[in-house]
Amino acid sequence: MAEKLDQIFVQAKHELVRWLLCHVPGAWAEVLSALLSIATLLVAFAALFALTTLLERKGLGRIQNRYGPNRVGPFGLLQPVADGIKALTKEDVVPRAADQVVHFIAPLVLVVPVFLALAVLPVGRNMVVVDLDAGLLFFFAVGAATELSVFMAGWSSRNKYSLLGAMRAIAQMISYEVPLILSAVTVVMMAGSLSTVRIVEVQAGFSGWLPHWHVLTPWGLAGFLLFLIAAAAEANRCPFDLPEGESEIIAGYYIEYSGFKFALFFLGEYIGLFAVSGLAITLFLGGWTAPLPFVQWVPSYVWFFLKLLSLIAFFIWVRGTLPRLRMDQLMSFAWKFMLPLSLINLLAAGLWRFLPEGLTRWAFCSLLLAAAYIGLGRSLVQRRNLGRRTYRFAE
Amino acid sequence: MLGEGIIKGLAETGRNFLGSYFEPDRLVTVQYPEERLPAPETARTFPFLVYDGDDWQKGLRCVACQICEKECPPQCIYIVKDITKKPDYIGKLQFQPKVFDIDLSVCMSCQICVEVCPFDAIKMDVEFELSTTDRFGRLLLHKAELAKPNEYYHKIHPAEAAEVDARLAAEKAKALAKTQADAAGKSVSPKPALKPLAPASG
Ligand code: SF4
Numbered sequence: 029m030a031e032k033l034d035q036i037f038v039q040a041k042h043e044l045v046r047w048l049l050c051h052v053p054g055a056w057a058e059v060l061s062a063l064l065s066i067a068t069l070l071v072a073f074a075a076l077f078a079l080t081t082l083l084e085r086k087g088l089g090r091i092q093n094r095y096g097p098n099r100v101g102p103f104g105l106l107q108p109v110a111d112g113i114k115a116l117t118k119e120d121v122v123p124r125a126a127d128q129v130v131h132f133i134a135p136l137v138l139v140v141p142v143f144l145a146l147a148v149l150p151v152g153r154n155m156v157v158v159d160l161d162a163g164l165l166f167f168f169a170v171g172a173a174t175e176l177s178v179f180m181a182g183w184s185s186r187n188k189y190s191l192l193g194a195m196r197a198i199a200q201m202i203s204y205e206v207p208l209i210l211s212a213v214t215v216v217m218m219a220g221s222l223s224t225v226r227i228v229e230v231q232a233g234f235s236g237w238l239p240h241w242h243v244l245t246p247w248g249l250a251g252f253l254l255f256l257i258a259a260a261a262e263a264n265r266c267p268f269d270l271p272e273g274e275s276e277i278i279a280g281y282y283i284e285y286s287g288f289k290f291a292l293f294f295l296g297e298y299i300g301l302f303a304v305s306g307l308a309i310t311l312f313l314g315g316w317t318a319p320l321p322f323v324q325w326v327p328s329y330v331w332f333f334l335k336l337l338s339l340i341a342f343f344i345w346v347r348g349t350l351p352r353l354r355m356d357q358l359m360s361f362a363w364k365f366m367l368p369l370s371l372i373n374l375l376a377a378g379l380w381r382f383l384p385e386g387l388t389r390w391a392f393c394s395l396l397l398a399a400a401y402i403g404l405g406r407s408l409v410q411r412r413n414l415g416r417r418t419y420r421f422a423e
Numbered sequence: 424m425l426g427e428g429i430i431k432g433l434a435e436t437g438r439n440f441l442g443s444y445f446e447p448d449r450l451v452t453v454q455y456p457e458e459r460l461p462a463p464e465t466a467r468t469f470p471f472l473v474y475d476g477d478d479w480q481k482g483l484r485c486v487a488c489q490i491c492e493k494e495c496p497p498q499c500i501y502i503v504k505d506i507t508k509k510p511d512y513i514g515k516l517q518f519q520p521k522v523f524d525i526d527l528s529v530c531m532s533c534q535i536c537v538e539v540c541p542f543d544a545i546k547m548d549v550e551f552e553l554s555t556t557d558r559f560g561r562l563l564l565h566k567a568e569l570a571k572p573n574e575y576y577h578k579i580h581p582a583e584a585a586e587v588d589a590r591l592a593a594e595k596a597k598a599l600a601k602t603q604a605d606a607a608g609k610s611v612s613p614k615p616a617l618k619p620l621a622p623a624s625g
């Protein structure tokens with residue numbers, strides 16, 4: 029029964045493909061199967077996007093002791109619908125001085141890669157659109173295309189704010205790409221594979237009550253945290269939302285976008301966040317595997333989406349808590365803290381691999397990482413790169 | 424240590440988040456159309472014209488002196504003087520406005536017109552739900568829409584209105600005493616005094 033429930037979508041797809049094959053030539057089977065998976069993925073993540081915009085506004089509201097949207101539909105549940113109608117009916121303004129073509133394709137260049145990135149995420153047992161041997165590489169490769177889109181948008185708008193936003197975005201995304209990938213590399217070292225499906229399989233199984241998730245090891249925990257921070261920066265989430273900074277550069281690179289193109293940017297940002305959170309889950313939180321042995325009967329996709337929702341909730345929580353960083357703080361944090369720590373984490377992962385199992389390797393790796401964390405943190409704070417800034421002339 | 428502040432901050436916002444579900448006092452939002460806060464005594468939105476008595480044409484206090492029109496910073500008052508006169512609250516013949524328009528979309532609620540009016544004829548309203556889709560029909564108010572009875576003024580700003588009424592009554596009494604004294608002094612050669620112009624009721 030549990031087995032059936034787990035594979036219900038996979039079965040449904042097979043049945044559907046079989047039924048469709050009665051009407052079309054057999055050579056189409058592959059294409060049909062892929063199309064069906066893609067359609068499901070698009071619908072599921074678009075729905076998740078709608079839900080997240082609502083949850084985010086509600087959550088932020090509650091954090092600030094407000095109600096949040098509560099007018100459209102019961103408890104404001106239909107708010108995303110109202111937002112969608114609004115975005116669709118808005119006038120699409122294109123500045124006269126803008127580069128029309130680039131301005132037009134920039135949102136598409138954002139949305140397409142982030143959806144492509146979703147293709148390699150295993151959202152459940154046997155539920156992945158394509159199981160690439162180098163899935164992780166593919167993910168980072170298409171993820172890097174979003175930087176291009178951001179710069180296209182900022183450059184083509186011919187607006188000083190959008191250009192500033194684009195410059196910031198490029199600086200930030202390239203800086204944080206390094207720790208993002210380095211922290212993911214530890215997992216590749218341990219799993220010995222770049223395939224996302226394989227990485228999840230490695231983490232399946234339990235020792236006693238504890239699942240074999242990577243986050244439950246010292247290098248995994250450090251890698252997970254580094255990955256989360258870098259992911260927030262990649263997805264332009266608060267506190268790394270300098271490229272958009274409403275209060276300083278108005279909306280950054282999408283200042284000149286309105287109507288549906290703006291909605292596309294919005295969608296792209298959120299899907300990007302889902303994709304990178306999904307990857308964090310796949311790499312460190314055991315993907316679709318259950319957290320405890322006796323709840324394994326719950327279908328695997330439920331676990332994946334539960335984990336995804338909790339990560340999103342965490343991102344919302346962080347957004348409601350932290351103020352935006354300054355550009356120099358952002359940069360020094362990336363290069364002087366994140367990068368060295370992720371390099372040390374690589375070392376820790378290597379040690380973990382080659383030390384004999386047992387308490388010694390636990391103690392050794394934890395000590396190494398804790399010492400690095402404290403040392404780097406202290407040097408950052410002491411050099412006042414994250415502290416209060418003193419002004420020479422403007423006091 | 425690095426990160427301590429972040430943990431503290433997360434705890435704080437977490438407390439706010441959970442608290443907002445369990446302690447209703449935390450939520451300060453007023454659910455506006457259903458719930459309303461009483462407006463403070465000094466609330467003000469846009470000016471209106473006060474009239475005494477029942478007939479707004481006759482009782483309008485404004486004498487079309489156009490001081491407010493000149494003083495209004497964004498110049499949103501438009502007045503045309505009438506050629507016919509009518510008696511004011513003391514009984515003196517005064518001009519009256521033929522046209523008195525205020526453009527609410529231009530008015531900035533500064534209350535300067537109220538401050539400069541020597542006749543207590545223009546006061547601030549508290550009505551604020553004025554949004555409309557008809558820019559010229561509903562936001563450019565004419566004399567007839569602007570005129571509101573003194574009772575209404577009492578209702579929205581009781582203390583202020585009472586003070587204005589007391590002052591006007593005192594002035595009226597003084598004027599009356601003066602006319603009577605004048606009448607007594609000049610009783611040797613009686614002239615048609617201002618008697619027939621019955622003072623408007625206050
Ligand atoms: S409202 Fe007052 S200031 Fe304005 S014209 Fe009338 S009497 Fe004069």
Ligand code: SF4
Pocket residue numbers: 469470494495496497498499500525529530531532533534535536537
């Ligand atoms: S409140 Fe100010 S802006 Fe409005 S009519 Fe009076 S003087 Fe003009």
